[in-house]
Structures are given as structure tokens and as C-alpha cells.
Amino acid sequence: MFLGSATHIPPKKSIANDCFDQQSWKYNAGAAVRSTPVADGRNIYFGTEKGDCFSVDMASGKLNWKFTAPSPIHSSPALQNGKLFFSDSKQTLYALSAATGKKLWQQSLGDNKPYGWKFDFFWSSPVISDNSIFIGSGNGNLYAISPVDGKVLWKFAAAAHIRSTPAVFYGKVFFGDMNGYFYAVASKTGKEVWKYEAHATKFVNDSFGYDRKGIVSSPVVIGNSIVFGSRDGYMYNINAETGNANWVFDYHITWVISSVATDGKTVYAALPTASM
Secondary structure (H helix, E strand, C coil): HHCCCCCCCCCCCCCCCCCCCCCCCCCCCCCCCCCCCECCCCCEEECCCCCCEEEEEEECCCCEEEEEEECCCCCCCCCCCCEEEECCCEEEEEEEEECCCCCEEEEECCCCCCCCCCCCCCCCCCCCEEEEEECCCCEEEEEEEECCCCEEEEEEECCCCCCCCCEEECEEEECCCCCEEEEEECCCCCEEEEEEECCCHCCCCHCCCCCCCCCCCEEEECEEEEECCCCCEEEEECCCCCCCCEEECCCCCCCCCCCCEEEEEEEEEECCCCCC
């Protein structure tokens, strides 16, 4: 799944002889690829702006199958028990057979609310944990969905669109919304545990001429802390149990929309300026 696990800390680390500058193969998907691909050891799965979901052989780059959805696929897929899960921009969550690309079920995630700022092509991706799929929606709900049949187990209403991909840790689901609120809800029931107000909640977008309220980046679990960035220009480290801030770092205007990388001691974030 996106960033490798429900805590968003990938289990694989780079090693000294990893090589990233030699092309093994190239596949023309016919449209922009905005989501992160997922791999199962043999095949790679990814979606495109055109609405196609591909399965491509990891070794050769040969196409295994293609599934076409009715709208762009911006979410990164997730894999579990031979099923592939992803959503499209019409807010439909799909389950496909990873082996054949056959559709197993689909579930609507509601209507996408109007959004006035035109960069909105970051979408929440499905995360699998506790026998549930967790995914945010443009209607402001976080959904828990059964991976077996697509049934909605519960939904939680946030204050605005949810574009960040949730993280799951010790029975809680963590995510932000596009009005600057960050939440922890119980993974079994969807009940709110705590809510944190980022600096963004005090901002008025029209005074800047662009969105400074949205929490687009996906939270990363580091120990007992949740770390995430926001378009308000701050990086936040929040205690996972209490919802209180351990520290907040001010980047001075520039937004933070990437998820952080970490070695467990230091966090690294890519910014729209040339610095890190």
C-alpha cells in the first residue's frame, strides 16, 4: 500500500549497492501517472490520469492486464489476499482480482464537494489494517470498508475534504482534512478520540490567493508520535495518545504537501522551494 505499511514507514531501507540510474524497461501507459505504484514481488500495479489501472510484469515490463475506470485514478493502490483496491476521481472504490484484473466489487464514497483551488489532484489512498480498508473522501467522510464485499463498516464526518492517506496505529486512524484539522478516530468504531487544530484553521485562503488550509500530506507514525506537514507552512509532531503537540516547526510560508521520510531520529520533508 502507499508508503509500504499502515504506519507509513516502509519496511525496506536503501542499501549501499542499490542502483537507481539504470533503466531496465519502460512502459507507455498513455497518460500521466500521479499515484505511487504498488508491487507484490512479481507485478507492479498503478493507475493513470486516463482512468486505466495496469498490472505490469516487474521483471520484463510486459502488460498482464488493464482495467478501465470511468474517471482518473489518482489514488495509490493497495494489495491484500490477491485483491487490488483503489479509488477513482468519481469517488468509487474498486476491488479487482490482482491476477486477472476482473472487478470483484465497487463502493461509492459519496459526492465530491466543490473545491475552489485548482491543484486538487491529490487523493486519499486506501490503507488496509484491522481487516478494514480506510480511505478519505471528497465529501468529508473517512470510510472503513470491508475488503471482502465492499460493505461500509462505518464513516466519520470531518470538517472538509479528506485528501491525505490515513495512517493506522494501535487501534487509531490518523488523518487530516482540507480545513486544517487533524483527527484520531477509533479504527473499530469510527468514534473521535481527539482532534488537533493546525495553524491553518485560523487562516483565510482568499487573503493569500491560494490554499493555505489543507492537510494534504499523509501522516507518518514515529514511535508514539504522528508527524505530518500542512499547506499552512508548518510541520507537526503530535502525541498519538493525547493529541497534544510535541513540537511544531515553522517553514515560513512555503507549504508542506509531501509525507516525511525518517530514520526514526530525524524527519526529512521535500518543499516546493529548493531547500529540505
